[in-house]
Amino acid sequence: MCAVASDYDLSQRTLQFLSSPRQQLIGGKWVDSASGQTFGVVDPATGEEVVQVARGNAADIDAAVAAARKAFESGPWHSMTPSERGKLIWKLGDLIESHARELAELETLDNGKPFAIAQAADVALAADQFRYYAGWATKLLGDSIPISVVYAPGTEWQAYSRREPIGVVGQIIPWNFPLLMAAWKLAPALTCGCTVVLKPAEQTPLSALYLGQLICEAGFPDGVVNIVNGFGEETGAPLASHPGVDKVAFTGSTEVGKLIVQAAAGNLKKVTLELGGKSPNVVFSDADLASAVPGAASAIFFNHGQCCAAGSRLFIEHSIFDDVVNGVAGAAKQIKVGSGFQADTQMGPLVSQEQFDRVTAFMEAGLAAGAEALAGGGRVGTRGYFVEPTVFVNTNHEMKIVREEIFGPVVTAMPFKDIDEIAAVANNTNYGLASGIWTKDISKAHKLAKRLRAGTVWINCYNIFDAALPFGGYKESGWGREMGHEALNNYLETKAVCIQL
Ligand code: NAP
Ligand code: MG
Numbered sequence: 049m050c051a052v053a054s055d056y057d058l059s060q061r062t063l064q065f066l067s068s069p070r071q072q073l074i075g076g077k078w079v080d081s082a083s084g085q086t087f088g089v090v091d092p093a094t095g096e097e098v099v100q101v102a103r104g105n106a107a108d109i110d111a112a113v114a115a116a117r118k119a120f121e122s123g124p125w126h127s128m129t130p131s132e133r134g135k136l137i138w139k140l141g142d143l144i145e146s147h148a149r150e151l152a153e154l155e156t157l158d159n160g161k162p163f164a165i166a167q168a169a170d171v172a173l174a175a176d177q178f179r180y181y182a183g184w185a186t187k188l189l190g191d192s193i194p195i196s197v198v199y200a201p202g203t204e205w206q207a208y209s210r211r212e213p214i215g216v217v218g219q220i221i222p223w224n225f226p227l228l229m230a231a232w233k234l235a236p237a238l239t240c241g242c243t244v245v246l247k248p249a250e251q252t253p254l255s256a257l258y259l260g261q262l263i264c265e266a267g268f269p270d271g272v273v274n275i276v277n278g279f280g281e282e283t284g285a286p287l288a289s290h291p292g293v294d295k296v297a298f299t300g301s302t303e304v305g306k307l308i309v310q311a312a313a314g315n316l317k318k319v320t321l322e323l324g325g326k327s328p329n330v331v332f333s334d335a336d337l338a339s340a341v342p343g344a345a346s347a348i349f350f351n352h353g354q355c356c357a358a359g360s361r362l363f364i365e366h367s368i369f370d371d372v373v374n375g376v377a378g379a380a381k382q383i384k385v386g387s388g389f390q391a392d393t394q395m396g397p398l399v400s401q402e403q404f405d406r407v408t409a410f411m412e413a414g415l416a417a418g419a420e421a422l423a424g425g426g427r428v429g430t431r432g433y434f435v436e437p438t439v440f441v442n443t444n445h446e447m448k449i450v451r452e453e454i455f456g457p458v459v460t461a462m463p464f465k466d467i468d469e470i471a472a473v474a475n476n477t478n479y480g481l482a483s484g485i486w487t488k489d490i491s492k493a494h495k496l497a498k499r500l501r502a503g504t505v506w507i508n509c510y511n512i513f514d515a516a517l518p519f520g521g522y523k524e525s526g527w528g529r530e531m532g533h534e535a536l537n538n539y540l541e542t543k544a545v546c547i548q549l
Contacts, residue, residue: 055094056389062153065258069100072108072277073260075115076270081278082107089254092160092397093387093432101253104278106286109245112274113292116216116243119271125243128269134185136266137238141178143262144171144231151227154254156388159226160396160433161351163388173513174231177531180515181235184536188240195546204549211540213241214318215294218287220280220308221256222300223249223399224354224455230256232530233297234273235515240539245274245293247284249300251400253277280304291315297538298322299356302453302479302524320528320538322356322520324453325481327502328474329359329510330464333367335486339508341375344459347484347510349383349437352395353457354403356525357482359510360454362461363470369463373422373441376459380423380437387432397433398456404433407456414440414449419460445476453479467492471499480522484510503529 058066069086071078079102086100102108119125125133144151151174152167161170190209197203217237221229226248237244248256260275276283284304288296288311295318298308302323312319329347331340347359364372388396398404404427411425424436435456443450443460450460464470474483483502485493497505503520506512513519513531520529528538 056153056157058153059149061147061150065150065154065254066099070102070254070257070277072102072104072112073257073264073273073275074108074112075118075274076264081105082111087250087278089158090251090400091157092399093389095401095432098157099254101257101277104247104276104283106282108276108278109283109286109290112245112276113216113218113287113290115271115274116245117292119269120213120216120243123271124269125241125272128241130186130188133239133241134182136268137178137185137235138182139266140262140268141175141182143266144175144178144259147258147262148172148175151255151258154258155227156396158252158254159223159399160388162393162396164391165351166388170225170228173515174227177228177231177235177515181239184236184533185239188536188540190542193544206547206549208545210543210545211240212543214539214541215242216292217242217244217539218247218290218293218296219244220247220284220287220296220298220300221249223252224351224356226252227255227259229299230259233299236530236535237297237539238268238272240536242295242539243272245276245287247276247278247287250277250279285311288312289314293317295319295539305526318538320530321526322530323479323481323524323526324455325356325358325479325521325525326361326451326453326477327357327359327479327482327484328361328363328477328500329484330363330470330474330486330496331365331368331372332485332487332489332492333365334488335368336488336508337368337371337375340486341372342379343484343486343508343510344372345376345379348459349380349395349457350511352398354399354455355511357504357511358455359482359484360459361450361474361477362459363464363474364461366463366465369461373439373461376461377422377439380439380457383437385428385434385436395437395457398435399433401433403455404435407435407454407458410449410452410454410456410458411435411438414443414447414458414460417447417449419443419447419449424457445473451477467496471496475499475501478524481520481525482506
């Protein structure tokens with residue numbers, strides 16, 4: 049039994065899941081890694097190991113891609129009707145819901161996030177993601193196309209287009225929303241009839257492996273979803289470069305996103321990328337501060353700031369700067385930091401030692417460059433990867449903490465003068481993932497929304513996600529969109545069929 053069993057009041061199903069090393073899912077079977085090696089998964093609240101999981105390498109990726117290819121080209125998945133596919137996908141949503149407790153427990157153990165949030169947000173959104181896409185399986189329409197063929201007068205034609213699955217898909221996901229990122233990737237790919245090799249992040253493989261069990265239970269044919277755990281260089285890289293993979297979908301750092309593009313060049317596989325951000329959150333003086341202040345705090349502190357869309361650059365109109373920044377700092381100081389399994393915890397630990405080192409190094413760099421921490425600025429306690437929610441003022445555009453993605457609960461606040469200044473400043477970044485605007489002036493809100501170079505603009509709200517709403521980045525924040533009907537295009541080819549009558 050794992051070391052954490054006695055510390056937390058885990059469900060029997062979770063304890064059972066953690067009672068032996070976890071394997072990987074290849075061709076419908078749970079198997080050890082080809083090398084026989086495993087690696088430890090760590091509880092970020094204690095730094096202690098929870099369980100061992102199989103450590104995949106290029107040989108496992110080869111086997112998984114072969115299984116996915118076989119499932120794509122022959123067998124029950126290949127001949128399944130759209131309605132049957134939709135039913136399976138819906139059923140998976142139901143199974144996620146009925147295993148919500150176990151999935152949320154694994155998310156808290158693995159990632160550190162508070163259990164209540166894991167259940168209410170991560171697990172609920174993951175179930176909804178599958179249900180949303182289940183309905184699309186029967187609606188992947190082509191067009192009937194009237195053509196003229198100008199160089200062949202007097203001829204008659206019938207032409208149409210078909211939307212067909214792109215094939216075998218490699219999906220590489222991060223650790224910040226382990227289950228939800230798996231759902232964002234898997235749901236549209238399966239809806240389109242693709243088969244998948246999924247590589248979870250090394251820090252957080254558990255909920256995806258549990259999901260693998262539910263995928264088997266739902267009745268997906270063997271090889272439709274394969275899950276290989278392991279490290280980026282050992283499993284992610286061979287998946288991204290594999291000649292048998294038709295498309296790779298990646299979420300993670302911009303740095304690795306660029307490596308994915310290079311790796312994909314070998315067979316010119318299609319690529320979509322969901323990368324980092326340094327999102328501006330803009331509070332005008334006419335905002336309703338009763339919602340803007342807690343909204344700005346939650347924009348950065350939700351999920352411990354480990355959100356690609358985090359509102360990490362807070363811009364406040366001059367006249368209300370002190371009120372808002374003091375309000376956000378006050379909110380930061382109120383946040384209860386602790387183990388995700390304690391009922392009153394609002395912020396858990398960061399995900400890993402590496403991330404803890406990275407975020408605390410950013411805090412130190414900010415202080416060393418002359419920024420002032422109105423709240424936080426350091427670690428919490430001496431055990432686990434806990435840091436303080438941090439609000440920096442006296443910042444400038446040259447500072448590393450203002451320019452680079454921190455991916456932790458650290459916000460930089462700056463005053464601004466008017467809409468022209470803020471439009472330029474907000475866009476002064478290589479990223480373009482998300483943004484926020486707080487104002488009661490609807491005309492001003494729309495004007496700024498138009499000028500922001502970002503894939504999402506939240507007005508008088510922040511971090512609102514829905515399966516129907518497309519999400520993705522401008523500039524170095526990515527290629528393509530996830531969610532909504534747009535994500536279907538990531539997994540479909542268009543075939544033109546032309547008939548002379
Ligand atoms: P990362 O290295 O980009 O990891 C994301 C995924 O890519 C993981 O599954 C990772 O595997 C895999 N990977 C790593 N190197 C790879 C390679 N050469 N080829 C193929 N796949 C590879 O992100 P990270 O190291 O976990 O976090 C670093 C920073 O990335 C964060 O501080 C944050 O700024 C950013 N980030 C952004 C997002 C987002 O949602 N946009 C999410 C996470 C992190 P392993 O985990 O096994 O190495
Ligand atoms: Mg990494």
